[in-house]
Amino acid sequence: MPLLAACGGADKGSREGTTSGKGAKKILPAYVASNVVSPDFPSKDGSAMGFTAKLDVATLKTSVPKKLGSGGKVSIMSPFWGSPPKGDNAYYTSMNALIGADVQWRNQDGNTYDQKLGAVLASSDVPDVVVVPGWNMMGKIPSAIISKFADLGPYLSGDKVKEYPNLAAIPSDAWQRSIFGGKLMGLPMPASYVQNIVPLYRKDLFDKQGWEVPRSADEFMALCKDITDPRAKRWACGDMKWTAFNTFGVISGGEKALAWTVVDGKLIHRMETPEYLEALEWTRKLFAAGYVHPDFKLGKSQATDPAPKFAAGEFLIWNNDISNWYGQQASQATQNPDFKVWGMDIWNHDGGDPTLWAANPAGIFAFVNRKASESVIRDALAVANVTAAPYGTKEWMMTNYGVEGTHYTLKDGVPVKNDKGNNEVINAYVMVASPAATIAHPDLPDYTKGMVEWQQRMGSFTKKSSFWGLQITEPSRYTNLSNDFEQLEDDIARGHKKIADMQQAISEWKKKGGDQLRDWYQKILDDNGPAAS
Template sequence: MTPNSPSPRTSSGAARGSASPAAPSRRSVLSASALAALAVTGGVPLLSACGGSGSKNEGTTTGKKLKDLLPAYAATQPLTPDLPSKNGSAAGFTRALPADELKASVPEKLGKGSEFTVMAPIWGNIPKQGNPYWTAMDKAAGVRVKWQNQDGNVYGQKLGAVLASSSVPDAVVVPGWELNGKIPSAIANKFADLGPYLTGDKVKEYPNLAAIPTGAWQRSIFGGKLRGLPFPAPTTPNIAPLYRADLFEKEGIEPPKTIQEFYDLCKQLNAPKSKVWACGDMSWAAYAIFGVLPEKPYYWKLVDGRLVNRYETDEYLEALEWSRKLYSAGFVHPDAKSETGNTGDLCAAGKVWMYCHDVSDWYGKSVVQRVDDKKFRMGAFDYFAPDGGAPTLYARPPADIWTFVSKKADEKTVRDILALANFCAAPYGSTEQRLRAYGVEGVHHTFKDGVLAKNGRGNNEVFSTYEYLASPAPYVAYTDQPDIVEGIVEWQQRQGAHTRKPLFHGMMIIEPTRYTELNAEFEDLEKDIVRGRKKVSDMQQAAADWKSRGGDKLRDWYKKLLDETGDSAS
């Protein structure tokens, strides 16, 4: 992500509930969330029996044990959305109230003045300590935060080192795409059980946390305890095939509806001699178009009573082959092949017609370009099955970013971290949300004719950090670009109509540590295949090797898990 570019939840329009900020791998854009509680049938407590020796943190938690750990749900009454949630989409807000009409979601300041450290990723320049945004947030929440922000693009490296040390910050943000290696075990060993503060009706002391959808809390159970403060998001796809809607309209072009139409359109649009290419890397879209299973732990389907993994499916190989075909035809911008540059910026500049990214980029590119070009318009075309018709899309998990509290934190510190999390989870239309998302009026943003907009200082200081502590149910709110709110939410709603739950959906599953590196090679191999450096047959061989190196044993582990917990997708 380029400095100051809008994140899914904080931008000059307060985008909310899409996905994690972009980093240079697919994992970084597969963060996720859901809007409602997920019913998980059957089940047993933490399934240590599936994990083998010395693995109390492996498996999942379901059934009565899970129910006894979850906070009681109590919805708040936020501002009525202009576009209500539908088919798992975010809600959409196209208007904003003046500051004097906002109400505090929790009038009593819950923080008691503790000072604590928070480690979190940031995409962009780190604001200076003592800046007016952080100062105002501290004062409003009644706490004092010492931020330890780390470059989001290499956050996993820092996270692993910190969790392996004896010195862990009071609160640590962990994105789901970093749940690799020993990190899941470290979470259960180094972070506090928040159940004594939040389970059941205890959560009502923190009303905004009580309004977080139950499904997000369900995904926050690690090692049989409620440890995570969740970042909820829609169940609909977060990766969108974006395109220049204004240029399509100018040329009288309709978005494609089959893979052959996409190929033919690329052939029509591609003009390398004029430094214009048809598309960026379309691999992420290909996985959706071909109905490829999600990544772990939801990368299984049941076929004739046997679990089949993502890497063993024809759909996976077909998606790679199609993506490879676009590269070999010369339709993909050279920067995508070399994995340099920013394809979204190239699209905004008219050098690329279509590309894949988090749907929040729709706003991110538009708000910059519309300063000089009021007619600039992005769009996202609907996913389709390879030969046309309805696609097979898979729901994303109810939460995929969490904040954890150190086991060493005393009760006062824990409660003040929860007080800040409660402040950050305030709903759209509250005074808390306005401050968190936009900073201080007159310093970081302006409000004129019903439109909220950050100024330069706001873009440099009001970054996505606080919402990682906890967030409300998903919403999108770009009051300065209401047409984009409508475009994003309606796109989500259309895709949501074709979204189904994968096996184990909504469960927090920790695989045995002996399998943590089993899938490590696949992402790099995918890149090599679509770029022509390796063959599709190399993936078939990798899948065969995966089976012999432990994939078949992992399959047995998941089958036992499925037999004992039931299928949440049924």
């Protein structure tokens, strides 16, 4: 099953190829922005939208005025992290009453989900709805998606989606990612396409010492020298490899297809660019100079969580997902009132504007069994229409927090889960479909503003590579071709291997199939043109 493209699929009868341009437009749902609630910070340049207002249960808006479910049973299989609650718990029964359907969860351990997914899709007992994260779309799973799941186009393409207003408000690029084999098959979880790795730093300590945020690779190195004092148990940073890739403008490595793009008329892989080696060399210099906290020298095998040492000021700059910008601040708010974490703007290594590469606009999907009756399909869409409700609505509150008084209380406009809420209202319904990417932290409104504005500034420097937004699965013979490169990157950064070892590995990669893989991707481009305009 070499190719599933979200712009498409297919010559008649074929599961390969892409549907782009007019073909995709016929498949995609109409986009109708939600006007139920207005964000304080609208989406711009690929950013999430942001909400800072405190919540009042009495004034929450309604985005689903009537139940769309018919009362039937819908079985859903989804990854679950933690201990699933009992099936008749107050959260599930309240959600089902709101939807008008009897959702019966078949939650599976998220850590071993790929194994369970493969077994279920190979069997005849496929649940009505199956959630498939992008990171599990390996091996035979992509071809199983096309053979086992329903085409939702007859229910959602064009104006048909208007029957489900919250689904209509999902951005078109997330729906584009949901086209498999030429058909609209997935219910997406939209995401911001802006780079999600932020160089977080201890702003409180920077302000106290008079350190300034760097604007080039040389300035960063000089700053690290100034900060680092091992005797005082203080180092400048953690492993900065991800930020190095961004500051040197290296093409995205987030998904295999994103690593390819056309440069000067030629299709190249990120590893073939001089910037890739330059970023690794810069990261190596940080380690070699002793600026990186010793814990990070252990690599992924490190046993300890770096967060306490960041909070203790043992290192002051930390690559992290943007969600941890808020998370680190919130976790320190009570015991460390002077603590302030903020995000550095990504610089270009030479001090100019950065060149950043877009991530994909959706990465988790729910699929409906192709054997499901129309009433079951419509009940599944009724579930998704509730779970995709925007922030500030009754449906969003129920999906994310459960029932007031039973699962959470509002404290100064901030919902706080109790033990029952923490046990029951976790990673179930939110996996079916989601609203457009949203950042909402009424307890720390300045952080909501800071995170959204960071995404907007970085979004203005973000480019879309040639296969951005497409749902592509490489031929199985190339599946393991790039497996060892991340470990080699880390070994070079830590001084265990040399840049020459990487150059040798890239040369071998080309011979072992990299050049053939390039030809395979080139044919997709020749046949369809680039995905992103």
